[in-house]
Amino acid sequence: MATPVDVDAIDRAILDLLVADGRRTVTDIAARVNLSPAPVKRRIDRLERLGVISGYSAIIDPSRLGTGFEAFVELRFSGSTAVEEIRAAVVAAPEVIELCTIAGDPDALVRIRVNDVQHLQQVVDRLRRGGAVIGTKSLIVLGSWRGRPPD
Structure with missing residues (x-):
């Protein structure tokens, strides 16, 4: 497990703003956290360097691409299947967007x-x-909600 990084209230506010809109400008963030752009940029750079921010991405509406049907599928494997074998069993399916071993x-x-x-x-x-x-159970998603990151 990764070592927790020390962040203060301003770092958390910056993170919340970036989660809400990853394309937000440093100037806009600075105005919202009551700092000038230079220290905000340094804080963002630090959070990236420490791995707190691991990347930025676009949020795509899958229904606009014809792939709006979503499901969770439970997978059961024989014996003591290694995590790498589980990963290998699903990686070839482009429809799989997330895998969690549990x-x-x-x-x-x-x-x-x-x-x-x-x-x-x-x-x-x-x-x-x-x-x-060796076994599956499919759970069809009727609706979803994505919340804020934990405080």
Whole structure:
């Protein structure tokens, strides 16, 4: 586990602003946290250097691309399957957007984005045919909400 980084209230405010809009300018952030741009830039650079900020990304609306159907699929593997084997079993499926290995039953949880339920069935069938997966359970997402990062 990574060593926690010491951040103060201003760092947290900067992080919250960047999470809300990663393209926000340093000048805008500086005005909102009551600092001049130079110290805000130094703080952002420090947070990046320390790995607190690991990157920036665009938030895509998958429904506009025809892949708005989302599901979580529980995966069960035989015996004591290694994490690398679990990763290898799902990495070839471009529809898998997230993999979490978890304690207990099941062994892994994958988040899948597809066109429709038939497409989901095809992806699950491919995962099963790989040989390592011995059981699945699909949970279709009806709605979702993404909250703020923890304080």
